[in-house]
Amino acid sequence: MPQKARKRAKTSEIGVRDRLLDAADRLFYREGVRAVGIDRVLAEADAAKASLYQHFGCKDQLVASYLERRTVDARANIEAYLADTPPSQRALKFFDWVVEWAESKDFRGCPLQHTVSELTDAAHPARAIAHGQREWFAERFREWTTAAGVKDPKATARALVVLFDGAVAGSEVDGPQRASDARWMAKKLLAG
Amino acid sequence: MPQKARKRAKTSEIGVRDRLLDAADRLFYREGVRAVGIDRVLAEADAAKASLYQHFGCKDQLVASYLERRTVDARANIEAYLADTPPSQRALKFFDWVVEWAESKDFRGCPLQHTVSELTDAAHPARAIAHGQREWFAERFREWTTAAGVKDPKATARALVVLFDGAVAGSEVDGPQRASDARWMAKKLLAG
DNA sequence: GACAATACAGACAGATCGGTCTATTGTCAA
DNA sequence: TTGACAATAGACCGATCTGTCTGTATTGTC
Known part of the structure; x- marks a missing residue:
C-alpha cells in the first residue's frame, strides 16, 4: 500500500494545511489564481479535497490565506x-x-x-x-x-x-x- | 421578427467584427481575459458565435486583437x-x-x-x-x-x-x- | 481493543468553458 | 428570380471548474 508510506512521511513532517498553503503559493504565484484549479493544488500538495475544504472552506479563502x-x-x-x-x-x-x-x-x-x-x-x-x-x-x-x-x-x-x-x-x-x-x-x- | 430590425440596425451601423472587438475591450479590460468567457462577449456584442470564430479563429486571437x-x-x-x-x-x-x-x-x-x-x-x-x-x-x-x-x-x-x-x-x-x-x-x- | 479525529481516495453534481456544427435569415448582385 | 454570401440562433461536444458526498485508512487517547 503506497498510501501507508506516503501518509506517514507527510503527516510527520508538515501538516496538511501548510502543505496546501505551500502548494497554493507556488501555483497561484506562478500562474495566477484563476488559471490554477483546486485539483492542481491538491495534486501539488498531495492532499485530499476534503482536507482543503475542511481547512479553508472555499477556494476564495485559500487565496486569501x-x-x-x-x-x-x-x-x-x-x-x-x-x-x-x-x-x-x-x-x-x-x-x-x-x-x-x-x-x-x-x-x-x-x-x-x-x-x-x-x-x-x-x-x-x-x-x-x-x-x-x-x-x-x-x-x-x-x-x-x-x-x-x-x-x-x-x-x-x-x-x-x-x-x-x-x-x-x-x-x-x-x-x-x-x-x-x-x-x-x-x-x-x-x-x- | 425581432431579428430583422435588430440585424438591419446593427449591420448598417458597425460591422460585427468591430462590435466584437468593442465588447471584448470593455469586458476584458474591466474583468480580465480569463474571467470573461466567449458567451459573455457574444451577448455584449449581440453577435453569433460563428461570427466570432469566423473573424478571429479562437479566443486567444481575440485577446491579441x-x-x-x-x-x-x-x-x-x-x-x-x-x-x-x-x-x-x-x-x-x-x-x-x-x-x-x-x-x-x-x-x-x-x-x-x-x-x-x-x-x-x-x-x-x-x-x-x-x-x-x-x-x-x-x-x-x-x-x-x-x-x-x-x-x-x-x-x-x-x-x-x-x-x-x-x-x-x-x-x-x-x-x-x-x-x-x-x-x-x-x-x-x-x-x- | 474501542473510539474520535484526521486525512485519504475518488465518484458525483451542476455549471461553465472553448469550440464545432447545422440550420435559418437577410442582403446584394447577376 | 436565383444564388452566393454574411450573419443569425442555438444545439451539441468534451473538458474543466468548484464544491459535496461516501467510504476507507491512519493516528493518538482512553
Missing part, C-alpha cells in the same frame, strides 16, 4: 533585512531588497497586484489584505523618509511608493534592470 | 496629445496624459500588464504585442529626454519607464493620486 501569509512573510523579511541599517538610510536600503527580490529566480511580479487585478469583486477578502499591506508600506516609507531628514518627507514617501510599484511591475516584464533603475532614482530623490 | 487595437489607439492618442508641445517638454507633458488617464472613469490599470500576468504561456501572441508597446514607450522616452537636454538621457528615460509603470499600477489600487506623485517626481528628475 495565501496572500495573508505572503504579506506576513514579506514584512518579517523586510524588517530583518533592514535591522542592521540605521533608520536614516533604510529608505534607500529597501530598494536593495527590491533589487534582490527582482533578481530572484522565481520572481514574477507582485502577488497582490496580480490577484487584485484578477478578482474584480470588491468584496473579495483578498482586497482587504492587499489594502492592509499597502498601508503598511506607506507608513514605513513615511518613517524612513522622516528619518532620512529630507525636505518634504510625505511627498517623498508617496514618490517612493510609485518607485516601488514601478520597480516591481517593470521588472516583471523587462527584468531586474527596472528595479535598479528605481533604486537609482530613489537615491537621487533622497539625496536632493 | 483587443490588445493590438489598444496599443494602436494609445499611440495615436498620446501623439495627438503631445502634438502641440515642444519636444523638450514632452516628457513631462506625457505625465499629464497619464494623470488624465488615471482619472478617467473606467481606468483600471494597464491592460497589457494584466493580460501578460494572466497568460503565463510565453508563446501567447499577446506577449509580443506587449513587448512591442514597451519598446515603443522606451524609444519615446529616450527621444523626449534627449530633447529635454538632461544630463544622462538614457538613464533618465529608464527612470521614466519606472515612473510610468508605478503611476499606472499604483493608481489602479490607490487612485489617481499615484499618477500625480509620479508627475511630481518626473518634474524633479527632468529639472535637475
Whole structure:
C-alpha cells in the first residue's frame, strides 16, 4: 500500500494545511489564481479535497490565506533585512531588497497586484489584505523618509511608493534592470 | 421578427467584427481575459458565435486583437496629445496624459500588464504585442529626454519607464493620486 | 481493543468553458 | 428570380471548474 508510506512521511513532517498553503503559493504565484484549479493544488500538495475544504472552506479563502501569509512573510523579511541599517538610510536600503527580490529566480511580479487585478469583486477578502499591506508600506516609507531628514518627507514617501510599484511591475516584464533603475532614482530623490 | 430590425440596425451601423472587438475591450479590460468567457462577449456584442470564430479563429486571437487595437489607439492618442508641445517638454507633458488617464472613469490599470500576468504561456501572441508597446514607450522616452537636454538621457528615460509603470499600477489600487506623485517626481528628475 | 479525529481516495453534481456544427435569415448582385 | 454570401440562433461536444458526498485508512487517547 503506497498510501501507508506516503501518509506517514507527510503527516510527520508538515501538516496538511501548510502543505496546501505551500502548494497554493507556488501555483497561484506562478500562474495566477484563476488559471490554477483546486485539483492542481491538491495534486501539488498531495492532499485530499476534503482536507482543503475542511481547512479553508472555499477556494476564495485559500487565496486569501495565501496572500495573508505572503504579506506576513514579506514584512518579517523586510524588517530583518533592514535591522542592521540605521533608520536614516533604510529608505534607500529597501530598494536593495527590491533589487534582490527582482533578481530572484522565481520572481514574477507582485502577488497582490496580480490577484487584485484578477478578482474584480470588491468584496473579495483578498482586497482587504492587499489594502492592509499597502498601508503598511506607506507608513514605513513615511518613517524612513522622516528619518532620512529630507525636505518634504510625505511627498517623498508617496514618490517612493510609485518607485516601488514601478520597480516591481517593470521588472516583471523587462527584468531586474527596472528595479535598479528605481533604486537609482530613489537615491537621487533622497539625496536632493 | 425581432431579428430583422435588430440585424438591419446593427449591420448598417458597425460591422460585427468591430462590435466584437468593442465588447471584448470593455469586458476584458474591466474583468480580465480569463474571467470573461466567449458567451459573455457574444451577448455584449449581440453577435453569433460563428461570427466570432469566423473573424478571429479562437479566443486567444481575440485577446491579441483587443490588445493590438489598444496599443494602436494609445499611440495615436498620446501623439495627438503631445502634438502641440515642444519636444523638450514632452516628457513631462506625457505625465499629464497619464494623470488624465488615471482619472478617467473606467481606468483600471494597464491592460497589457494584466493580460501578460494572466497568460503565463510565453508563446501567447499577446506577449509580443506587449513587448512591442514597451519598446515603443522606451524609444519615446529616450527621444523626449534627449530633447529635454538632461544630463544622462538614457538613464533618465529608464527612470521614466519606472515612473510610468508605478503611476499606472499604483493608481489602479490607490487612485489617481499615484499618477500625480509620479508627475511630481518626473518634474524633479527632468529639472535637475 | 474501542473510539474520535484526521486525512485519504475518488465518484458525483451542476455549471461553465472553448469550440464545432447545422440550420435559418437577410442582403446584394447577376 | 436565383444564388452566393454574411450573419443569425442555438444545439451539441468534451473538458474543466468548484464544491459535496461516501467510504476507507491512519493516528493518538482512553
